[in-house]
Amino acid sequence: xxxxxxxxxxxxxxxxxxxxxxxxxxxxxxxxxxxxxxxxxxxxxxxxxxxxxxxxxxxxxxxxxxxxxxxxxxxxxxxxxxxxxxxxxxxxxxxxxxxxxxxxxxxxxxxxxxxxxxxxxxxxxxxxxxxxxxxxxxxxxxxxxxxxxxxxxxxxxxxxxxxxxxxxxxxxxxxxxxxxxxxxxxxxxxxxxxxxxxxxxxxxxxxxxxxxxxxxxxxxxxxxxxxxxxxxxxxxxxxx
Amino acid sequence: xxxxxxxxxxxxxxxxxxxxxxxxxxxxxxxxxxxxxxxxxxxxxxxxxxxxxxxxxxxxxxxxxxxxxxxxxxxxxxxxxxxxxxxxxxxxxxxxxxxxxxxxxxxxxxxxxxxxxxxxxxxxxxxxxx
Numbered sequence: 001x002x003x004x005x006x007x008x009x010x011x012x013x014x015x016x017x018x019x020x021x022x023x024x025x026x027x028x029x030x031x032x033x034x035x036x037x038x039x040x041x042x043x044x045x046x047x048x049x050x051x052x053x054x055x056x057x058x059x060x061x062x063x064x065x066x067x068x069x070x071x072x073x074x075x076x077x078x079x080x081x082x083x084x085x086x087x088x089x090x091x092x093x094x095x096x097x098x099x100x101x102x103x104x105x106x107x108x109x110x111x112x113x114x115x116x117x118x119x120x121x122x123x124x125x126x127x128x129x130x131x132x133x134x135x136x137x138x139x140x141x142x143x144x145x146x147x148x149x150x151x152x153x154x155x156x157x158x159x160x161x162x163x164x165x166x167x168x169x170x171x172x173x174x175x176x177x178x179x180x181x182x183x184x185x186x187x188x189x190x191x192x193x194x195x196x197x198x199x200x201x202x203x204x205x206x207x208x209x210x211x212x213x214x215x216x217x218x219x220x221x222x223x224x225x226x227x228x229x230x231x232x233x234x235x236x237x238x239x240x
Numbered sequence: 241x242x243x244x245x246x247x248x249x250x251x252x253x254x255x256x257x258x259x260x261x262x263x264x265x266x267x268x269x270x271x272x273x274x275x276x277x278x279x280x281x282x283x284x285x286x287x288x289x290x291x292x293x294x295x296x297x298x299x300x301x302x303x304x305x306x307x308x309x310x311x312x313x314x315x316x317x318x319x320x321x322x323x324x325x326x327x328x329x330x331x332x333x334x335x336x337x338x339x340x341x342x343x344x345x346x347x348x349x350x351x352x353x354x355x356x357x358x359x360x361x362x363x364x365x366x367x368x369x370x
Binding site: 019021022032035041044047048052062063065066067076094105108111112214220224225227228231234235236 | 278281292348356
């Protein structure tokens with residue numbers, strides 16, 4: 001997999017660690033990131049590019065909010081709910097945050113069971129993760145519906161600065177799309193795990209390549225990233 | 241795959257024990273005790289609750305902001321380091337991925353200054369006299 005050079009004993013030579021390791025990896029005439037498989041490196045590079053996209057959204061939102069002279073709606077009140085006669089600020093977003101964190105927990109455990117080749121537990125944990133993700137998207141649909149009913153639009157809202165609507169739909173919409181794609185990705189990989197594709201070395205339908213249990217970790221990286229982005233949205237959009 | 245590799249694959253290790261000795265194991269997949277994930281999961285719950293309470297108790301000013309940003313960074317750090325296994329990856333990859341987002345901070349600084357200037361001009365020229 002990751003090794004490109006093998007010694008006569010069939011094992012890869014020891015790679016230097018620390019700064020010496022960085023220099024050796026980057027100066028390599030074979031491939032950078034020794035001991036890191038292509039699949040993982042490419043997912044990380046994709047996530048880095050996605051980080052830039054989300055950074056640009058959050059930055060534009062910050063710039064709009066800081067430069068407007070019109071009052072910004074108070075998210076604490078906008079996202080409050082009345083539950084059992086009690087008015088609780090921001091409760092919907094708090095519950096969504098806990099659901100997404102829980103999905104990250106089950107995903108991390110799925111990766112672990114995947115490397116132990118425990119097919120049933122891996123698939124079950126991935127499906128639980130997908131269920132949490134679907135619940136999150138469902139709650140987001142409820143949140144969007146509520147706000148649209150209250151008159152929030154990408155070009156305006158009843159409480160002040162019109163950029164609030166644009167920022168809200170853009171940022172949460174893009175994040176919700178990521179969650180939705182993640183749920184589909186999770187179900188697809190869970191099916192492969194359950195069917196034993198990675199034990200039987202069955203070839204993929206589209207790629208004709210053999211899959212490995214590492215794909216569970218790679219898709220886990222994507223899923224944790226979705227949770228990671230939510231940490232920033234929660235702090236910078238809802239708590240500000 | 242050699243017997244040695246198979247043996248290493250099934251092996252578990254505590255993350256606290258240096259990365260150097262266990263680098264070969266990681267090449268065969270990230271394996272850490274389930275308990276570690278549960279502990280991190282618990283911490284993420286605690287930190288999220290703290291973030292929520294900052295809003296619930298209606299803290300304001302610098303206290304609110306330092307707390308919100310602190311909890312945000314701690315949560316992000318736990319997710320990246322443990323759930324995404326960055327703590328055990330090769331340094332070359334870690335720096336390649338983590339340094340660019342830190343550079344984004346420069347962009348943030350520029351835009352904070354820029355938006356404050358825009359706000360200043362708007363107040364100066366467009367604000368309705370009261």
